[in-house]
Amino acid sequence: MGNCMTFFGDMLQHLRAWRGRRTAVFGVLFALVMLLIIYSSNSGSEVFPSTALRGRSHRPPSLKKWGLKSGYLPIYGNKSLDSHCHQCVIVTSSSHLLGSKLGSEIDRSECTIRMNDAPTSGYEADVGNKTTVRVVAHSSIYRVLKRPQEFVNKTPETILIFWGPPSKMQKSLLKLLRRVSMSFPNASAYVVSPVRMKQFDDLFRGETGKDREKSRSWLSTGWFTMVIAVELCDKVHVYGMVPPNYCSRRPQPRKMAYHYYEPKGPDECTTYIHNERSRKGNHHRFITEKRVFASWASLYNITFSHPAWA
Known part of the structure; x- marks a missing residue:
């Protein structure tokens, strides 16, 4: 009986330690995600990056032909x-x-x-x-x-x-x-x-x-x-x-x-x-x-x- 109690006690300690580590891991991941969001919203990345013009699907008609x-x-x-x-x-x-x-x-x-x-x-x-x-x-x-x-x-x-x-x-x-x-x-x-x-x-x-x-x-x-x-x-x-x-x-x-x-x-x-x-x-x-x-x-x-x- 004593051996069983010792076994279950050890298991409970391991479980608590694992939960603690899991909480710490989730905490770190959450912090990283939040930092990424903040960085993305405040970084120098542009809504229209410099490569955007290269992605134009077609050259619009000449402005000279619009007609005043x-x-x-x-x-x-x-x-x-x-x-x-x-x-x-x-x-x-x-x-x-x-x-x-x-x-x-x-x-x-x-x-x-x-x-x-x-x-x-x-x-x-x-x-x-x-x-x-x-x-x-x-x-x-x-x-x-x-x-x-x-x-x-x-x-x-x-x-x-x-x-x-x-x-x-x-x-x-x-x-x-x-x-x-x-x-x-x-x-x-x-x-x-x-x-x-x-x-x-x-x-x-x-x-x-x-x-x-x-x-x-x-x-x-x-x-x-x-x-x-x-x-x-x-x-x-x-x-x-x-x-x-x-x-x-x-x-x-x-x-x-x-x-x-x-x-x-x-x-x-x-x-x-x-x-x-x-x-x-x-x-x-x-x-x-x-x-x-x-x-x-x-x-x-x-x-x-x-x-x-x-």
Whole structure:
């Protein structure tokens, strides 16, 4: 009987020890899994890795064949957008232009394209004053209309192109745009049609292999502006846009404001990297868009300076 009790006692001790080891093993495994999850959510891995463009299923149709008239609807009247320029410049809103003294060079261009509510007053020496086309996102419309003498009526014959998802371009907003257009006859105002908005989405999917909505991405005004410039112009020169690998260079670039007119605003590279890597919420994929622009450079005669692209 004593031997049996000893045997069962030994078995119980072994069982307890085994359970302890099993608990420890499970604890270690659980910790490793949690660390992996945390690392994956916070690591530098991108939603759109640099190899994504190589996986495109097909090259989208040439932007030159899209056709202007069907894509941009007049807000007031029935005048179609049929402008054409041999040589255009896109003036970005980047603080890389501050101190550049490019204003006179930019103003000598045949056509000058600007974005959203980027002002020229007070910055003429670096960004010029001439505005042929201004591309405006739905989120910037009110900021533009609040200062019509700066953005709407400053340069004779300015073309304003407003873009936004159909759900954002409500009748009340279009009514406001129409009223402003009637007040400033020198400016021609257009809105991107719903059909063309879908084309922009299809273009993004064709170039990146990613569905914009499923990948929780917003197209930037830079995306719309680049496509519109390619449609309107034979040659496009972009001032102030950094190349896609700029923010990953070593040593890291010095901090620079995202907008030249907001010196205390967010840092440019911090903004780009956060938007590119974030998986929660909808974000612009600035770096991915720039990779696409790089692939368009030779196709559509696009050049970049300040900084120059390799």
